[in-house]
Amino acid sequence: MEVAALFALTLLLGALVILVALAVGRRKDEIREETEQAAESAAEASVAKGPTSKKQKQEKQRIRKDKPAQHSFSHPLLAASLKGHSGKVTCMDFSSNGKYLASCADDRTVRIWSTKDFLEREHKCLRANVELDHATLVRFSPDSRAFITWLANGDSIRIFKMIKKEDGTFNFKAAPEDFPQRHKAAILNIGIAETGKFIMSASTDTTILIWDLKGEVLASINTNQMTNSYAAVSPCGRFVASCGFTPDVKVWEVCFGKGGEFKEVARAFDLKGHSAGVHSFAFSNDSHRMVTVSKDGTWKLWNTDVEYKKQQDPYLLKTVPCSSSEGSRVALSPDGRVVAVTDGRSVALFDAASGQLEEELRGVHSEEVSGLSFDVNGRFLACCGDKAIRVFHNAPGYRAAIRDMQDMLRKAQNEAMKQRLQQQITEAQSALDAVLAAPAD
Numbered sequence: 001m002e003v004a005a006l007f008a009l010t011l012l013l014g015a016l017v018i019l020v021a022l023a024v025g026r027r028k029d030e031i032r033e034e035t036e037q038a039a040e041s042a043a044e045a046s047v048a049k050g051p052t053s054k055k056q057k058q059e060k061q062r063i064r065k066d067k068p069a070q071h072s073f074s075h076p077l078l079a080a081s082l083k084g085h086s087g088k089v090t091c092m093d094f095s096s097n098g099k100y101l102a103s104c105a106d107d108r109t110v111r112i113w114s115t116k117d118f119l120e121r122e123h124k125c126l127r128a129n130v131e132l133d134h135a136t137l138v139r140f141s142p143d144s145r146a147f148i149t150w151l152a153n154g155d156s157i158r159i160f161k162m163i164k165k166e167d168g169t170f171n172f173k174a175a176p177e178d179f180p181q182r183h184k185a186a187i188l189n190i191g192i193a194e195t196g197k198f199i200m201s202a203s204t205d206t207t208i209l210i211w212d213l214k215g216e217v218l219a220s221i222n223t224n225q226m227t228n229s230y231a232a233v234s235p236c237g238r239f240v241a242s243c244g245f246t247p248d249v250k251v252w253e254v255c256f257g258k259g260g261e262f263k264e265v266a267r268a269f270d271l272k273g274h275s276a277g278v279h280s281f282a283f284s285n286d287s288h289r290m291v292t293v294s295k296d297g298t299w300k301l302w303n304t305d306v307e308y309k310k311q312q313d314p315y316l317l318k319t320v321p322c323s324s325s326e327g328s329r330v331a332l333s334p335d336g337r338v339v340a341v342t343d344g345r346s347v348a349l350f351d352a353a354s355g356q357l358e359e360e361l362r363g364v365h366s367e368e369v370s371g372l373s374f375d376v377n378g379r380f381l382a383c384c385g386d387k388a389i390r391v392f393h394n395a396p397g398y399r400a401a402i403r404d405m406q407d408m409l410r411k412a413q414n415e416a417m418k419q420r421l422q423q424q425i426t427e428a429q430s431a432l433d434a435v436l437a438a439p440a441d
């Protein structure tokens with residue numbers, strides 16, 4: 001009912017704006033812009049229940065007038081532009097079952113998108129309201145039936161349950177209590193371990209907190225890196241890692257006993273090799289590879305599949321020059337074949353094995369890219385940075401997979417194997433051709 005009412009209101013406001021605009025004979029694209037703004041005001045009105053002061057209103061109008069025209073972007077690999085948020089999207093996360101993408105924005109909503117519709121013309125989303133606050137970070141729980149958020153004003157974690165309705169959509173229910181406020185500096189990231197055993201939160205002041213799912217702090221880590229620029233939980237759920245002002249990336253293991261009880265946080269290994277601070281890092285899906293991007297002007301790929309308990313160190317596989325800047329993000333495709341690095345508003349895609357630059361996506365967003373992630377199957381790369389989320393076909397991933405299979409074909413001994421590889425190559429090639437033949441938006 002509420003959605004229907006909002007929709008009707010939006011239409012009404014939109015129609016009014018169009019009438020007025022037609023009367024004064026404005027240009028067509030200006031009308032579209034105004035209509036979108038009317039929709040935004042309606043959305044804002046529905047979430048901001050409190051009274052707005054006259055000053056705030058004037059302020060808003062001023063911002064509206066100064067607002068530049070809608071950012072437009074096109075690229076042959078663009079698969080979808082997910083539009084729905086009326087504020088800046090600051091974080092996204094794919095669910096581990098591969099079905100959903102969650103995004104949060106300063107419009108006081110978290111949206112849940114269906115990955116199944118990425119190639120459709122319409123991209124529907126479900127909307128969870130973040131009451132009296134907005135979320136700056138969002139992460140799915142391992143079972144894809146809940147998500148955690150970082151609250152901008154509350155400075156704490158709020159958990160939302162996704163309760164399935166008969167029609168297959170969800171009701172969203174916030175946990176009765178938010179986590180207590182414990183961080184003293186700006187937050188960098190949050191995460192839930194895939195094992196479901198802990199939640200992590202990290203702030204710029206070198207503090208990482210390990211929480212149980214009820215909001216009790218299990219451990220506090222001081223990273224000793226002067227300031228931190230990024231921290232994350234590994235996809236296997238065993239490790240927590242951080243980077244910052246110092247050139248080393250530090251990795252800890254969060255240890256639990258046989259009965260599932262928390263034991264300790266132990267140093268696991270360091271990635272040593274950069275000659276300046278590290279902006280960001282990412283893991284492959286099995287945590288056997290890591291990629292790091294540094295102020296020293298390179299990204300590095302590491303083999304982290306080592307027995308660190310026997311003092312074995314991770315080893316460096318590749319160092320590749322790339323442009324980066326404060327706030328740069330990096331992503332590694334789940335199979336470890338493709339590295340994506342952001343620099344301001346742009347994203348570069350590299351082949352991980354050869355280090356070759358494969359694609360440059362320039363000016364993807366109207367503001368700095370704030371989130372970057374491959375989907376769990378490695379078919380798509382998504383990024384955010386303004387109101388829209390851009391989803392790209394991972395063409396470099398398809399090409400790298402084809403090259404690997406061609407290599408195997410050359411070495412294959414038996415006929416059955418050769419035939420199977422040949423068929424897989426043909427399939428992958430036609431999937432890639434289809435992707436390149438059908439650019440969206």
Ligand SMILES: *[C@@H]1O[C@H](CO)[C@@H](O)[C@H](O)[C@H]1NC(C)=O
Pocket residue numbers: 285286334335376377378
């Ligand atoms: C990692 O991703 C690859 C490619 O999508 C997939 O085949 C593999 O099963 C995934 N492994 C894990 C541990 O999720």
